[in-house]
Amino acid sequence: MSATAADLLAELRAAARPEQYPQKHYRGGAAVLGVRMGKLFDITKRYAAMPVDELDRLLDEPEYEPRLAAFCVMDFAVRGAPDDVRRDRYELYLRRHDAIDTWDMVDRAAPRVIGEYLLERPRDPLFELAASPDPLRRRTAMTAPLGFLRRGDAAARDDLLRLASLLMDDPDPVVAKPVGIALRHLGGVDPERLIAFLDAEAERMPRPTLRAAVDKLPPGTRYTRPAAGRAD
Numbered sequence: 001m002s003a004t005a006a007d008l009l010a011e012l013r014a015a016a017r018p019e020q021y022p023q024k025h026y027r028g029g030a031a032v033l034g035v036r037m038g039k040l041f042d043i044t045k046r047y048a049a050m051p052v053d054e055l056d057r058l059l060d061e062p063e064y065e066p067r068l069a070a071f072c073v074m075d076f077a078v079r080g081a082p083d084d085v086r087r088d089r090y091e092l093y094l095r096r097h098d099a100i101d102t103w104d105m106v107d108r109a110a111p112r113v114i115g116e117y118l119l120e121r122p123r124d125p126l127f128e129l130a131a132s133p134d135p136l137r138r139r140t141a142m143t144a145p146l147g148f149l150r151r152g153d154a155a156a157r158d159d160l161l162r163l164a165s166l167l168m169d170d171p172d173p174v175v176a177k178p179v180g181i182a183l184r185h186l187g188g189v190d191p192e193r194l195i196a197f198l199d200a201e202a203e204r205m206p207r208p209t210l211r212a213a214v215d216k217l218p219p220g221t222r223y224t225r226p227a228a229g230r231a232d
Contacts, residue, residue: 003050005057005066008073011043012065026064028101033065040065044072048079052088059099067099071109078112090117094125097137103174106139114140115147123159130163135172142167142178149185157190161197168205180212188216195221 018034026032050058050073058070074089093113100106118126129141145160160182168179187194194213202210 003047003054005050005054005061008043008047008050008058008069009061009066012040012069015039015043016065023064025104026102028064030067030101031063033063035065040069041072044069045076047073048076050077052092055089055092056096059096064102067101068105068108070099071105071113074113075109078116086113086117089113097134097140100136100140103136103139106136106143107178110140110143111145111147113147115144115149117147118144119148119152119156123156126159126163127166130166135170135174138167138170138172138175139178142175142182145182146185149182150189157186157193160186161193164197165201168201168209176206176209177212180209183209183213184216187213187221188218191217191221 012033012035015035016033017036018032021034021036023032023034047069055070055073058066058073061067071093074093078086078089090113093109114126126141126144129137132138132141142163145156145163148156149160164179164183167175170176170179183194183197186197194217198205198210198213205213
């Protein structure tokens with residue numbers, strides 16, 4: 001099948017039902033087409049072979065769903081793909097971060113497109129993103145490690161904790177929430193390391209982040225400082 005931005009966009013417009021699917025979860029400033037999320041995912045699976053230049057065109061579209069679709073295509077494209085495909089999508093994601101105006105674009109693509117690519121590479125780009133004034137770039141920095149957490153070594157987990165320490169005080173909820181999520185996933189993989197981190201950091205950790213962090217500890221594993229953490 002043809003895998004152009006125009007083809008995918010035509011399918012999205014044909015599937016649009018704005019009265020049924022007004023995308024109330026979307027907090028960006030763009031118009032919406034009104035495509036059901038399940039339908040959007042079904043469509044984008046068939047476009048995993050879309051070339052990078054066509055993805056770039058899709059990211060220029062003003063509405064919400066075409067840009068979300070582009071990040072979905074990137075996510076599907078890198079699954080089991082050769083290194084050159086993964087590299088090209090990784091570079092495109094970072095180069096076109098300007099097209100991201102909502103958290104779900106990050107969450108859909110950052111773990112596989114960014115995190116998995118950095119599994120065996122220096123993770124300096126994540127620390128650069130963590131220092132960005134853009135909260136959605138900071139969200140990428142904290143969400144991408146989910147892609148290398150389970151297969152990564154001790155250094156990978158150390159980098160996740162370094163990022164969490166940098167961002168746990170972030171005043172923007174779009175950044176603060178993924179800190180708790182990342183720590184929660186760490187607790188499912190390496191509970192001892194999570195507990196050691198909490199022992200050192202819980203006093204300055206907002207309570208919602210702390211609650212999220214301990215939510216998935218294995219049965220029988222307890223964190224003994226539940227009152228720690230700031231109230232905010």
